[in-house]
Amino acid sequence: MSEQKAGGEPAVSTPESGSSKIETPDGGAGRLREVFRSDHPAVLTILAIVAAVVIGSILIIASDQATRTAASYFTAAPMDTFSAAWHAVSGAYVAIFEGSILNPSSLSSGDTATIFGPISETIVSATPLIFAGLSVTLAFRAGLFNIGAQGQILLAAIFAGYVGFSWHLPVVLHVIVAVLAGILGGALWAGLAGVLKAKTGAHEVITTIMLNYVALGLIQYLLGVHGFQAKPYNQAISPPVDHNALYPHLFGSALRANVAFLVAIAATVAVAWLLGRSTFGFRLRTVGANQDAARTAGISISRVYIVVMLIVGALAGLAGSAQVLGTSPQVTSDIDAGFGFDAITVSLLGRGSPIGTFWAGMLFGALRAGSVQLLASTNTPSDLVQVLQALIVLFIAAPGLVRLIFRLRRGAGGQTAVVAKGWNG
Amino acid sequence: MKLQLQGITKRFGTFTANDQIDLVVQPGEIHALLGENGAGKSTLMNVLYGLYEPTEGTILVDDAPVAFKGPGDAMAAGIGMVHQHFMLVPVLTVAENIMLGAEQTSRGMLDLRRARKLVRELSDRHHLEVDPDAKVEDLPVGIQQRVEILKALAREAKVLILDEPTAVLTPQETDHLMEVMRSLKEQGTSLVFISHKLREVREVADTITVIRRGKVVGTAEPTATAAELAALMVGRTVQLRVDKEPAQPRDVILDVDKLRVVDAAGQVLVDDISFSVRGGEIYAIAGVQGNGQTELTEAIVGLIEPASGRVVIDGEDVTEDTTYDILRAGVGYVPEDRAHDGLVSSFSIAENLVLDMHDQAPFGGRIQLNNKEIAKNAIARVEEFDVRTTSASAPASTLSGGNQQKVVLARELSRPLRLFVVSQPTRGVDVGSMEFVHKRIVAERDRGAAVLLVSTELDEVVSLADRIGVMYRGAIVGELPPTASAQEFGLLMGGQQGDTGDHDTKESA
Numbered sequence: 001m002s003e004q005k006a007g008g009e010p011a012v013s014t015p016e017s018g019s020s021k022i023e024t025p026d027g028g029a030g031r032l033r034e035v036f037r038s039d040h041p042a043v044l045t046i047l048a049i050v051a052a053v054v055i056g057s058i059l060i061i062a063s064d065q066a067t068r069t070a071a072s073y074f075t076a077a078p079m080d081t082f083s084a085a086w087h088a089v090s091g092a093y094v095a096i097f098e099g100s101i102l103n104p105s106s107l108s109s110g111d112t113a114t115i116f117g118p119i120s121e122t123i124v125s126a127t128p129l130i131f132a133g134l135s136v137t138l139a140f141r142a143g144l145f146n147i148g149a150q151g152q153i154l155l156a157a158i159f160a161g162y163v164g165f166s167w168h169l170p171v172v173l174h175v176i177v178a179v180l181a182g183i184l185g186g187a188l189w190a191g192l193a194g195v196l197k198a199k200t201g202a203h204e205v206i207t208t209i210m211l212n213y214v215a216l217g218l219i220q221y222l223l224g225v226h227g228f229q230a231k232p233y234n235q236a237i238s239p240p241v242d243h244n245a246l247y248p249h250l251f252g253s254a255l256r257a258n259v260a261f262l263v264a265i266a267a268t269v270a271v272a273w274l275l276g277r278s279t280f281g282f283r284l285r286t287v288g289a290n291q292d293a294a295r296t297a298g299i300s301i302s303r304v305y306i307v308v309m310l311i312v313g314a315l316a317g318l319a320g321s322a323q324v325l326g327t328s329p330q331v332t333s334d335i336d337a338g339f340g341f342d343a344i345t346v347s348l349l350g351r352g353s354p355i356g357t358f359w360a361g362m363l364f365g366a367l368r369a370g371s372v373q374l375l376a377s378t379n380t381p382s383d384l385v386q387v388l389q390a391l392i393v394l395f396i397a398a399p400g401l402v403r404l405i406f407r408l409r410r411g412a413g414g415q416t417a418v419v420a421k422g423w424n425g
Numbered sequence: 426m427k428l429q430l431q432g433i434t435k436r437f438g439t440f441t442a443n444d445q446i447d448l449v450v451q452p453g454e455i456h457a458l459l460g461e462n463g464a465g466k467s468t469l470m471n472v473l474y475g476l477y478e479p480t481e482g483t484i485l486v487d488d489a490p491v492a493f494k495g496p497g498d499a500m501a502a503g504i505g506m507v508h509q510h511f512m513l514v515p516v517l518t519v520a521e522n523i524m525l526g527a528e529q530t531s532r533g534m535l536d537l538r539r540a541r542k543l544v545r546e547l548s549d550r551h552h553l554e555v556d557p558d559a560k561v562e563d564l565p566v567g568i569q570q571r572v573e574i575l576k577a578l579a580r581e582a583k584v585l586i587l588d589e590p591t592a593v594l595t596p597q598e599t600d601h602l603m604e605v606m607r608s609l610k611e612q613g614t615s616l617v618f619i620s621h622k623l624r625e626v627r628e629v630a631d632t633i634t635v636i637r638r639g640k641v642v643g644t645a646e647p648t649a650t651a652a653e654l655a656a657l658m659v660g661r662t663v664q665l666r667v668d669k670e671p672a673q674p675r676d677v678i679l680d681v682d683k684l685r686v687v688d689a690a691g692q693v694l695v696d697d698i699s700f701s702v703r704g705g706e707i708y709a710i711a712g713v714q715g716n717g718q719t720e721l722t723e724a725i726v727g728l729i730e731p732a733s734g735r736v737v738i739d740g741e742d743v744t745e746d747t748t749y750d751i752l753r754a755g756v757g758y759v760p761e762d763r764a765h766d767g768l769v770s771s772f773s774i775a776e777n778l779v780l781d782m783h784d785q786a787p788f789g790g791r792i793q794l795n796n797k798e799i800a801k802n803a804i805a806r807v808e809e810f811d812v813r814t815t816s817a818s819a820p821a822s823t824l825s826g827g828n829q830q831k832v833v834l835a836r837e838l839s840r841p842l843r844l845f846v847v848s849q850p851t852r853g854v855d856v857g858s859m860e861f862v863h864k865r866i867v868a869e870r871d872r873g874a875a876v877l878l879v880s881t882e883l884d885e886v887v888s889l890a891d892r893i894g895v896m897y898r899g900a901i902v903g904e905l906p907p908t909a910s911a912q913e914f915g916l917l918m919g920g921q922q923g924d925t926g927d928h929d930t931k932e933s934a
Contacts, residue, residue: 277796279789286780290769295728296760297781298749 041351047402048395049363056388057089060380064088092380099373100366113254118369120255124327126365128153130264131319132343133350133357134271135190135312139204140352141275142308143288148193148208149316150340151215152186154333156320158219159185161331162228164241164324174244179263179321186317187310189215194309198302204309212340219333230330238331247326260322265358267318272354274311284308316340345393364389426487426503426583426615427452428473433482435465435472442468444639446482450584455606455616457630459623459658461827461855465639466619467509470586473617474506475499505577506586511569513576515562519555520544523576547575552608567598574605578614585609586617591625592853597713597919603629621658621855623651624884659857669867672891675704678875679725679844684734686720686899694720696899697734702844702875707866709878709890710901713918717899718879719761722846725877726758727751739843752781757837757869759830761848761879767833770822774814775803777821778836785840802839810835811861827858834865845869848879863889883914 061067067088070080098104100122106114132149139146160182169177189211196202222228223236230239247258275281286294287304294301323335346364350357371385395402402408428450435443442465450456460466471477473484475493483490486502493499496506513522524540531539544557553571561569570590577585587606591599606616606629620626626633626647633645635657643657656662679702686695695717702708710718723729725736727748736744743751752758760766768777779788779799787798803817810831814824821829830850837845847866851859866889870876880886886893887907894901895917903917 277794278792279784279794280792282776282783282789282794286769286772289771290765292766293769293780295748296726296758296766298747298752300747300749 043408044399044402045349045351045356045396047406047408048392051395051402051405052388052391053093055391056384057093059387060089060092060384061085063381065379088378088380091378092374092384095374095377095380096367096370096385098370098377100370113252116251116255118373120251120257121369121372122362122366123250123257123261124365125368126362127258127261127264127322127326128319128337128339129342129346129364129368130358130361131267131322132316132339133346133361134267134354135315135319136343136347137350137352137354137357138271138275138284138315139308139312140347141288142284142304143291144197144305144308144312145205146190146208146309146312146316147205147344148190148211148340149319149343150336151208151212152189152313152316153320153323153336153340154212154215154219155185155189156182156317157185157324157331157335158222159317160245160321161238161241161324161335164245164329165239166227167245168242169244171244174242175247175325178241178245178325179318182321182324183314183317186315186320187313190309190313190316191306194306194312197309198305216333219331219335223331223333228331236333241325241329245325246329247322256327258322258326260318260326263318264322264361267315268354268358271315275354280304280307316343319343342389345389348393349396351396427485428504428584428615428617429485429488430469430473431483431485433469433472433484434480435468435477436480442639443472443479446636446639446641448634448641450615450617451632452583452615453610453613454631455610455618455629457618457620457626457633458636459620459626459633459654460636461621461658461857464636464658466636467588468639469636470506470588470617470619473499474504474586500580500582503581503583504586505580505582505584507570507573507577507588507590509589509592511573513561513569513572516560518558518560519564519572519575520557522561522572523557523579527580543579544575547578551575551578551605551612553605565598567594567601570594570598570602571605578609582614584615584617586619588619589621590618591620591622599625623654623658623856627651627654655856659855661857667863667867667888669889670871672706672870674706674891675873677701678704678739679877680735680737681725682735682737684721684724684736685732686717686724686729687732688720694899695724695731698899698901699734700894700901700904702877704843704873704875705870706891707870707876707878707889709880709886709893710896711880711883711886711893711914711918712896714881716896718848718881718896720899721896722758722761722848722877722879725751725846726756755841755843757840757842757845757847757874759833759837759845759847759850761852763830763833764826768821768829771820773803773818774807774812774821774824774832775799775817777832778803778806778817778839780836782836782840806832806835806839810865825855826853827855830854830862831858834862838865838869842869842874844875844877846877846879849881850878851880851882851885883911887914 064084067081067084070084074081098118100118102115102118132153135149135152136146160178163178163181167174167177193204193207193211196207197204220236223238226233228238230237247260249255250257250259250261275285283294283299283304286297286299287301291301319339320336323337324331328335342364346360347357349360349363367385367389371382374380374384375382430446430448433443433446434441446469458466458469468477472479475495475498484493485491491502493502514525517525520537520540523544524535529536529539541557544555547553548555553575555568555571555575561572564572574585590602594602603625606618610616618626618630627649630647633647633649633654634641635643635645635654637658637660645654645657652662681701682699683697684695684699685693685697687693698721700708710721712718720729724731727743727746731744734744735742738754738756741754743754764770769780776799779802783789783794784791787795788802789795800817806812807814807817812824812828812831812835814828821832824832850862850866854862866876866878878886878889890907892904893907894904895914896902897918897920902920905913905917
C-alpha cells in the first residue's frame with residue numbers, strides 16, 4: 001500500500017493555482033525595483049525612446065560634415081572630432097527642444113507669443129495625431145486594424161470643409177455644425193469598412209487601405225469641380241473656410257493653437273470611459289480579445305464591428321476637422337499631412353491605452369514641431385525626426401531588443417500589452 | 426535503461442515548482458506520475474527532457490550522471506517524449522514527420538523509402554498501425570498520438586515520457602493506448618505516464634509516484650484504491666462517488682424536436698434528434714467525442730443555426746432566437762472548450778464572471794458598467810466557488826484548468842436558471858475540483874432546473890445522470906438508465922444498436 005514519504009502538509013506556502021507564479025516582493029522599494037527591472041510597459045516605452053535618441057545621435061554624427069572633416073585628422077587632434085560630434089548632436093536635440101517646448105533665448109524678449117510659440121506648435125501638430133491615434137487605438141482594442149485613418153481624415157476634410165466654406169451660419173453654431181459634418185464624413189467612410197467586415201467578412205485592412213485610395217481620388221476629383229474648387233479654378237484647392245467655422249484660438253490670434261486641442265483632451269477621456277466603463281466598451285474588448293467567447297456570451301460580433309468602426313471613423317473625422325477648421329483652412333488633397341499613418345505609430349507607442357495614445361501623440365507632435373526648428377537652425381537634415389519616430393516604433397515593436405540592450409530580466413508577471421491583435425480578426 | 430532523478434529542484438523566481446524530487450524508473454516498468462494540475466509534473470518532465478535546467482539535483486541514466494543542455498541531449502540519451510500538444514507538422518505525411526530532424530538521405534535526396542520502411546517495421550513490432558503516407562492533418566487525434574510515439578521509438582527511445590496522453594483521447598482510443606503501453610513495456614521500454622486520472626493510472630502502472638505542490642508526497646502500488654490515491658493527490662479525503670437523491674422530475678423544460686444540423690459541406694452533423702428534459706432531472710448525452718454533441722449543444726443555445734427542427738424552452742420556440750435572447754430566457758451554458766469559448770483569458774476574473782451579464786442589473790445598464798458591483802460580485806463568487814486565486818482582478822489566464830472551470834460555472838450559475846447546458850464539465854479539471862463541480866450540477870437539478878449534460882467520460886455520465894442518451898454519428902442511437910452496464914454503453918457508443926426498445930435509433934449513412 002501507499003507509503004507516506006513526507007509527513008504532514010508541505011511547507012510550500014503557495015496556493016495550488018497557476019497564479020502562484022506571480023512574484024510579489026513585499027514592500028514599496030521592492031515593488032519599485034520590480035518595475036524597473038521587469039518589462040513594465042512604461043519602462044520599456046521610455047527605454048525605447050532613450051535607445052532611439054542614442055542611435056539618432058550616431059546618425060547625426062555620421063551625417064555631420066564638420067565631424068567628418070575633423071575625423072579626417074583625428075590622430076592629430078582627436079578632441080576636434082569629439083567636440084564637432086558633440087556640437088552636432090547637442091545642436092540637433094536642442095533645436096528640437098527649442099522648436100517644440102521652449103526657446104530659452106525668447107524668455108528675455110518678454111513676448112508671450114514668442115515664448116509660447118513652440119508649445120503652441122506642438123499642440124497644433126499633436127491634436128490631429130491624438131484624434132487619429134485614438135481612432136486606431138479603439139479599433140485595435142476591438143481586434144481591428146484601422147489603416148484607413150488617412151481616407152477618413154480626407155472625407156472629414158471634404159465634409160467639414162464644404163460646410164465651412166459654402167454654408168454661412170452664425171458664430172459658434174457654424175463651427176459646431178462643421179465639426180459634426182467632419183465626424184459624419186469620417187464615420188461614413190470607416191463605417192463602410194465596418195459593414196463590409198460584418199456582413200461579408202472582408203478584411204478591414206484591405207478595405208480601409210483601398211478606401212484611402214478612393215478618398216484620395218474623390219478629393220482630387222472634387223478639387224476640380226466648380227462649387228468645390230476655389231476661383232479662378234487654376235489650383236487644386238477649395239475656397240477658405242468661413243471665419244465663423246474655424247476653431248477659436250486658444251492663446252490669442254498670434255499663436256496657432258486652437259480649441260481642437262481641448263476637444264482632443266475630451267476625446268481621450270471619452271475613449272477611456274468608453275473602454276473602461278461603458279457596456280459597449282466591455283463588448284468591444286471582449287470581441288477584440290476572444291471572438292468565440294464573445295459569441296458564446298451572446299454578443300453580436302457584427303453589430304460591435306459596425307458600431308466600433310463608426311466611432312473609429314468619427315475620431316479620425318475629428319482629426320480631419322481639426323486640420324481644415326484650424327491649421328490649414330482650405331481643402332487640399334494633402335490636407336491629411338500624413339497624420340493617418342503616423343496615427344498607427346502613435347497608437348502603437350500608446351500601447352492600446354487612450355492615455356498612452358494621448359502622450360504618444362504629444363511626443364510625436366513635439367517631434368514634428370521640432371523638425372521645423374531643426375531645419376532652420378542646424379545642418380542636421382530634418383529627416384532625423386522621422387528616423388527617430390521610426391526607431392522608437394521599432395524598439396516598441398521589439399521589446400526583446402530593448403531588454404537585451406538594457407539587460408532587463410523578463411518580469412515574471414509582466415504583461416505585454418495586446419496592441420497588435422488585429423490581423424487574425 | 427534505468428533512469429534516476431535525485432533531489433531535483435526547479436525554481437522560477439521565488440516559486441518552487443519542483444522541490445527535492447527523487448524518482449527511479451526501473452527498466453521495463455510503467456511508472457505513473459500522478460498529481461493535480463499545477464502540481465509540477467510537467468515541469469519535472471521538462472527538466473528530464475532537457476527543456477529546463479534544474480536549479481538543484483542530478484539526473485542519472487544507468488547510474489551515470491548526465492546533464493542535458495536541450496531535448497537533443499535527452500533524445501541522444503534515449504529519452505523520448507510525447508507532449509500533451511503534439512509536435513507534428515500537419516501538412517507532412519507520417520513518414521516525413523517521423524524523419525523530421527533525423528532526415529535520411531541518399532545522394533542528396535530525402536530517402537523517403539527508408540523512412541516508410543522504418544515506419545512499417547516499427548508499427549508492426551509495436552502494433553501501432555498507421556499509414557506512413559497519410560497526411561498528419563487528416564488523421565484522428567488518437568492516430569496522431571501514435572505517430573508521436575513512433576517518432577520517439579524511431580529515435581530509439583528507451584524511456585518514453587507520455588504527458589497526459591489520454592486527455593485528448595476517446596475511451597476506445599485510451600484503451601488502445603494502454604495496450605500499446607503494455608506491449609512497449611514487454612519489449613523493454615520504460616514508460617513514464619503522467620496523468621491525473623486515477624482509473625487509468627491504476628489500470629496500467631507498475632509504480633505510482635504522487636506529486637503534490639512540487640513535492641513527492643508518496644508512492645503507491647497500483648492495488649491502492651482510487652480513494653487512497655485521490656486523498657494522497659489532493660491532500661485530503663475526496664468523495665469520488667456523487668451523492669444524490671433520486672430525481673424528482675417536473676414539467677418538461679427543454680424539448681428538442683427533430684433537430685438537424687448540416688455543415689457548410691453538406692455533412693449531417695446532428696441527425697433529426699428528438700428528446701426532452703424535465704425540470705429537476707439530469708439528462709446526459711454520452712458518446713465518443715465528435716459524434717455531433719458539440720453541434721447539438723451549440724444549436725440549442727443558438728450559436729449555430731439548425732437546418733430543420735425545433736428547440737422549445739418552457740413552451741416557447743427559441744429555434745430562431747439569438748444566443749443573447751436564449752441566455753436571457755434562463756439558460757446557462759458551459760461550453761466544452763472553456764479556455765476558447767467560455768473565458769477571455771486576458772480579462773480579469775471579475776470581468777469573466779459577468780461576461781454574459783455585463784449589461785444586466787446590477788452589473789451594468791444600456792450605457793454604463795457598474796464596476797463596483799462587478800468587483801463585489803467577483804469577491805462573492807470567488808469565495809462561494811472556492812476559486813484559488815491571489816486576487817479577483819488577476820487575469821483568468823493565471824488560473825489552473827479547474828479554477829477556470831469554476832469561474833465559468835460560477836458565472837452561469839449566478840443567475841436563476843431554467844435550463845443548464847453543460848459540456849465536458851470536468852475535462853482537465855483536477856480531482857479536488859471535480860467533486861465540487863459535480864455537487865453544483867446536482868444542486869442545480871435539485872433546485873428544479875433541467876440539466877443537459879454532455880460528457881465523453883462514461884464514469885461521469887453514469888454517476889450524474891438520471892437518464893442517458895447515447896450519441897453516435899449525429900443521432901441518439903439509444904437511451905439507457907445510469908444502471909446499465911459499461912458493455913451496453915460501449916456497444917451503443919460504437920454504433921451498435923442496443924435492444925433498448927422504443928427510442929429513435931435511426932442511424933445516418
